[in-house]
Amino acid sequence: MGRVDNQNLEFLRGALFCLHFTVALFLGGCGSKVNQTISTAEIVEEDELSSVELEYLVEDANGAFSRLIAKVNDQEYSLINESEELCMKVFDQRDYDDNGSLDALIEVVTACGGNCCGDSFFFISYLGDGHFQRSDSFGYSWIDPVIEEWETGWSVRVISSNEGINLDRPREVTERLILVSGEAVKVEEFERKEIPAIAELRSEEFDLNQFNQVKKLSIDLDGDGFEDEISGHLWERWGRIYWSVRLSKGGDI
Numbered sequence: 010m011g012r013v014d015n016q017n018l019e020f021l022r023g024a025l026f027c028l029h030f031t032v033a034l035f036l037g038g039c040g041s042k043v044n045q046t047i048s049t050a051e052i053v054e055e056d057e058l059s060s061v062e063l064e065y066l067v068e069d070a071n072g073a074f075s076r077l078i079a080k081v082n083d084q085e086y087s088l089i090n091e092s093e094e095l096c097m098k099v100f101d102q103r104d105y106d107d108n109g110s111l112d113a114l115i116e117v118v119t120a121c122g123g124n125c126c127g128d129s130f131f132f133i134s135y136l137g138d139g140h141f142q143r144s145d146s147f148g149y150s151w152i153d154p155v156i157e158e159w160e161t162g163w164s165v166r167v168i169s170s171n172e173g174i175n176l177d178r179p180r181e182v183t184e185r186l187i188l189v190s191g192e193a194v195k196v197e198e199f200e201r202k203e204i205p206a207i208a209e210l211r212s213e214e215f216d217l218n219q220f221n222q223v224k225k226l227s228i229d230l231d232g233d234g235f236e237d238e239i240s241g242h243l244w245e246r247w248g249r250i251y252w253s254v255r256l257s258k259g260g261d262i
Contacts, residue, residue: 058137059109065133067097067115077115077133079141088133088141096121100130100154105188107162110135112188114156114165117146125174127151130167134191142191147184159185164196176213176248212250215243231256 061081068076075097077089089095096118105112113133119126128151132144148154148167155166170181185197210226222243227236235257241250254262 058135061110061135061137063111063135065099065102065111065113065115067099074121079113079133079135081135081139084139086139086141088143101156103156103163105132105163105165106134106190110137114154127169127172130154130165132188132191132193134188136191144188144191144193147186147193147195159187159196162187172247174217174246174248176215176217178211178213210239210241210250212243212248215250217243217245217248220245229257230254233258 064080066078066080068078074091074094075089076087076091077097077099079086079088089097098116098118099113100116101114102111104110105114112135115131115133117129117131119128127149129146130148130150131146134142134144136142149169149171150167151170151172152168154168157164157166164185164187166183166185168181168183171177171179181201183197183199183201184195186193186195188194208226208228210224214224215222224241224243226239226241228239229235230237230239237257238255240253240255242253243249244251256262
């Protein structure tokens with residue numbers, strides 16, 4: 010995806026923040042989402058938002074699923090409760106959309122502490138008057154995202170990959186997202202390209218239902234005119250391959 014220049018970004022902001030629009034809001038204190046139509050007259054001004062003392066917190070419910078809350082001045086709001094069966098962390102808090110109010114980047118820990126799966130993320134925004142907005146989720150990442158400045162404000166750069174129990178060809182996509190009027194907007198995307206190979210052996214050639222499989226590839230590695238042997242053993246847990254090399258003149262690597 011190409012870069013979004015300032016002119017297009019302002020147009021995007023205007024399109025998302027029109028005179029009358031419908032947004033999915035968290036109704037303050039109830040912890041459930043409702044659809045509510047609001048107009049620009051009801052949006053709290055930036056100077057009023059910036060004067061609010063705001064903090065986002067995650068509480069674990071009996072060591073299981075999480076509860077996301079926000080504290081606005083002396084009032085506590087339940088945004089997501091344990092009934093959604095999510096394990097969450099407040100990864101970062103800052104004014105992502107430059108409207109004077111604190112926003113949060115929430116990490117959804119898919120495995121709830123295990124290592125089976127990548128994690129996803131979403132934004133929480135405060136709109137004023139006890140109302141919050143939750144963006145769509147994005148990413149499937151095994152590493153922490155990078156928070157950095159981009160163009161007009163803060164952005165989140167997240168690397169997603171299809172690592173896991175599968176035999177699919179590796180795929181890695183890097184995305185940059187910004188927060189615009191409560192929505193996660195992707196402004197950059199690029200996919201990691203494969204390096205062309207002279208010869209290859211891939212995990213997709215194995216069968217997950219068969220254990221202790223060995224696949225072999227013959228090629229002259231050291232340029233002595235004789236083929237050497239590369240052996241691959243599938244690691245079923247991650248769909249990866251353990252490698253060993255036997256040279257034609259003897260000796261293993």
